[in-house]
Amino acid sequence: MTLEEIDKRLQEIPAVLDQIRSEQNQLLGYKQALLDMEDEKIIKDEPKDNGKIKKEKMSA
């Protein structure tokens, strides 16, 4: 790599990192909605104790 090429790549990298961070946040949001659904399902499926639904959630 020439110095010019290295500088060019170094300039590109912050934008690439931003894009990767965006993707990371999208995946985290997506994952959280799936985990929320699992939690809801667990609470709904838990046996009722004296007519009250247990509040504890199982860890993911």
Next chain:
Amino acid sequence: MPKFGSKSRERLDTCHPDLQTLFNAVIEEVDCSVTCGYRNKADQDKAFASGNSKAVYPKGKHNSRPSTAVDVYPYPVDFDDLPRFHYFGGWVLAKAEILRNVGEITHKIKWGGMWRGLDNGKIDFSYNRRRGVLDDLPHFELIPND
């Protein structure tokens, strides 16, 4: 539990029932604000002129009645907080898939942060980056059923 303000509610009411079902479910868990549902000609012309839309009336997804597109921001709105927009978009897409899987909505949803719709639940959040497509982070639209 968060709930929509009157303006958001009014705008969401102009949207397709699937979008209403989706965002009525979203607001139960995440506070958000609907900034655009149906767009009439004057509003679409304005959006086009300002560069907020690439579509000429009546070709935009916001121009049908009911609207098949909606713009929603996580609330309180902070335009500089892009990570929150990305997180919100991913969250909404998963919620849409969940609702579709249980039959509460009938359409797949496409998001402006990932212009490719989910394909059998497979996500491709790098799509816009790989294709060099610009994000429209508040925008969600229905994918027509085959």
